[in-house]
Amino acid sequence: MTVRWKVLLIVGLTTGLVLLMGLTLLVTTERGKSSRDRLLLVQGQGESFGRLHLAAEQYLRGLLRAKEQGGDITQLVREMHESINREETFLQQALVKKKALEMPDPLDGWAETQELLLALRRWTSEIEQRVRTLPLGEKPITTEWNLLDEFEHDVGRLITTAQEDEYQHRGQQLIKSQSRLHAQMWLAVILPTLSCALLLGLVLIILLPMSRSLKDLMLAARRIGEGNFEVKLPEDRHDELGTLSHAFNQMASELKKTLEEKQRLMKAEAEVTERQFRHYNALLEETVLTRTAQLEQANAQLQDSLDQLKAAQSQVIFADRMASMGRLAAGVGHEINNPLSYVLSNLNYLHQELQPSRAPLSTEEKREMMDALASAREGAERVRLIVKDLKTLSRPDDMNTEPVDLGEVVRGAVKLAERELRDRARLIEDYGLLPRVKGNPTRLGQVFLNLLINAAHAIVEGGKEANEIRILARPSGHGRVRVEVSDTGCGISQENLPRIFEPFFTTKPVGEGTGMGLSVCHSIITALGGEFYVQSELGQGSTFLIVLPVMDDTQPEAATT
Structure with missing residues (x-):
C-alpha cells in the first residue's frame, strides 16, 4: 500500500467515526426530548387536578359569601362549570398526547377521569341548592367547615387519589429518564474512547514501519559517507x-x-x-x-x-x-x-x-x-x-488547562486563515502586553480560526481595499484578558442575533454551513471559565468579544504584532 492510500485510509476512518458520533448524539437528543415531553404531560395532569380541587374550595367559599351578603350565586355556578369544562378539555388533550407517546395512564383511561368530573359537577349543583336553602342565622364558619368536610369525603378524595396516581407515574418516568441518561452518559464516554483507540492503533501500525524504513535509509547513508x-x-x-x-x-x-x-x-x-x-x-x-x-x-x-x-x-x-x-x-x-x-x-x-x-x-x-x-x-x-x-492545532485534543501564550495562538490561527483573508479584507493585529491565560492551546486555536474564517466569509471576495478585519487583545483588569475580533462584513440581523450560539443554527445558504461553529466556540470559552459576547448590525459588520481568565502564576509579557 502506497503512502497516499495509507493517508486516505486514515482520513476515511476519521470521517466515519465523526459521523458515527454525530448520529449517536442525534439519537440521544431525540430520546431526551421524548422523556421531557412525558414528564411535562404527567406534571400537567397533576396540576390540572390540583386546580380543580382549589376551584372547588373557592367556589364553596364564594357561595357562602354571596349567601351572607345577598349576592348573585348564578355567576359563581357558571364560572365553576366553565373551570370544570376547561380542565376536562385539558385532560382529554393530555390523554391523546399520552397515547401518541405510548404512555400508560394511571387513571385506567378516560373512564375514571369522566367519573371524577361527573362527581364534581354533581357536587357543584347539590352544594348550590344546599347553600340557597341555608337559614340566614346559621354561622358561616361552621357551615363552611361542614361542607368542606363533606366535599373532601365525597369528591376531594377522588381528586386526591388521581393526583397521587399522577405523582407516582411522574416518579416512574423520572426513574426511567435517569436510567436512560446514565446509559447515554456511558455511551458518550465509551464511543469516543474506542474511536480514539482504534484511530491511534491504525496510525501506529502505519507510522512505525515507515519510521523504521527511514531510520534504515539514514543509517545506510551515514555508512556510505564513512566509506562502507x-x-x-x-x-x-x-x-x-x-x-x-x-x-x-x-x-x-x-x-x-x-x-x-x-x-x-x-x-x-x-x-x-x-x-x-x-x-x-x-x-x-x-x-x-x-x-x-x-x-x-x-x-x-x-x-x-x-x-x-x-x-x-x-x-x-x-x-x-x-x-x-x-x-x-x-x-x-x-x-x-x-x-x-x-x-x-x-x-x-x-x-x-x-x-x-x-x-x-x-x-x-x-x-x-x-x-x-x-x-x-x-x-x-x-x-x-x-x-x-x-503546531497549535496538531496537539492532542483535550481540555487540560495550562498557561497559554494567547498572542502565539492568535498568530498561528491568522497564518492558517491567511488564504481565506487574502482577497477579502485587510488584516489589522494589535496586541498589547499580554499575560499568559488559563486555557488549552488546541481549543483556543480552534476558536480563533473559526472566528477569522467566519469574518472572511462575511465579506464579499475581492473587496480587500474597502474592508478590514481587526484583532485587538488587551488585559481587562480583575485577572482577565479581552480579545476582540471585528469585521466590516454583512453583519447579523437583530432577529437572528440571539440565536447564533444555538447548535445547528446558521445564516449561510443550505449546504454551506452546519451551524455548529459558534456553538462549539461558545462551549470551549465557557468551559475554560471565560465569557463570549457578540455585537452586530446588519450591513455594518460584527464584533466578537472573548474574555479569558489569567493564570495566577504568570506575568505580563510583550507580544509582537
Whole structure:
C-alpha cells in the first residue's frame, strides 16, 4: 500500500467515526426530548387536578359569601362549570398526547377521569341548592367547615387519589429518564474512547514501519559517507520507500565498482618499471582524470539521492501531520503545492543535467546547478514553515488547562486563515502586553480560526481595499484578558442575533454551513471559565468579544504584532 492510500485510509476512518458520533448524539437528543415531553404531560395532569380541587374550595367559599351578603350565586355556578369544562378539555388533550407517546395512564383511561368530573359537577349543583336553602342565622364558619368536610369525603378524595396516581407515574418516568441518561452518559464516554483507540492503533501500525524504513535509509547513508559500500537495504516494500531503497542500493554498488577500479589503477602504477615510467605516467594521468570526473559525477548523484531522501522524509512526515489534521488539510494544500512544485522542478532539472552520458560540467553549469539546489532548498524551507504553523492545532485534543501564550495562538490561527483573508479584507493585529491565560492551546486555536474564517466569509471576495478585519487583545483588569475580533462584513440581523450560539443554527445558504461553529466556540470559552459576547448590525459588520481568565502564576509579557 502506497503512502497516499495509507493517508486516505486514515482520513476515511476519521470521517466515519465523526459521523458515527454525530448520529449517536442525534439519537440521544431525540430520546431526551421524548422523556421531557412525558414528564411535562404527567406534571400537567397533576396540576390540572390540583386546580380543580382549589376551584372547588373557592367556589364553596364564594357561595357562602354571596349567601351572607345577598349576592348573585348564578355567576359563581357558571364560572365553576366553565373551570370544570376547561380542565376536562385539558385532560382529554393530555390523554391523546399520552397515547401518541405510548404512555400508560394511571387513571385506567378516560373512564375514571369522566367519573371524577361527573362527581364534581354533581357536587357543584347539590352544594348550590344546599347553600340557597341555608337559614340566614346559621354561622358561616361552621357551615363552611361542614361542607368542606363533606366535599373532601365525597369528591376531594377522588381528586386526591388521581393526583397521587399522577405523582407516582411522574416518579416512574423520572426513574426511567435517569436510567436512560446514565446509559447515554456511558455511551458518550465509551464511543469516543474506542474511536480514539482504534484511530491511534491504525496510525501506529502505519507510522512505525515507515519510521523504521527511514531510520534504515539514514543509517545506510551515514555508512556510505564513512566509506562502507557493503550496505544493502531491503527492497521488499511495495511503495515509494521500496523504490528509493532499490535506487540507493544501485548507487552504492556503482560507487563500490568505481572505488575498486581506482585502487586497481593505483596498484598497476606501483608495479610499472622505471623504464616505462613516462609512458605509463601519461596514461595513468589520463585514466585518473577520467575516473575522477566519473567519481565527481557519482558523488553528485549521491548528493542528489540524499536530497531526494530528505525531501521524501519531509513529505512523509508532512503527510502524516496533514492526515491527523482532517479538515485543515484542504485549507493549506494550495500553499504547500507551490513550493513543492518548484522543488520537484529543480530536482528534475538536476537529474537530467547529471546523467552519466554528459560531458564534464563547466563552471557556469555548476553554478546553475547550485542555484537550482538553493532554490529547491528554499522551497523545502517554505514547506517546513507552513507545517510549523499547524503546531497549535496538531496537539492532542483535550481540555487540560495550562498557561497559554494567547498572542502565539492568535498568530498561528491568522497564518492558517491567511488564504481565506487574502482577497477579502485587510488584516489589522494589535496586541498589547499580554499575560499568559488559563486555557488549552488546541481549543483556543480552534476558536480563533473559526472566528477569522467566519469574518472572511462575511465579506464579499475581492473587496480587500474597502474592508478590514481587526484583532485587538488587551488585559481587562480583575485577572482577565479581552480579545476582540471585528469585521466590516454583512453583519447579523437583530432577529437572528440571539440565536447564533444555538447548535445547528446558521445564516449561510443550505449546504454551506452546519451551524455548529459558534456553538462549539461558545462551549470551549465557557468551559475554560471565560465569557463570549457578540455585537452586530446588519450591513455594518460584527464584533466578537472573548474574555479569558489569567493564570495566577504568570506575568505580563510583550507580544509582537
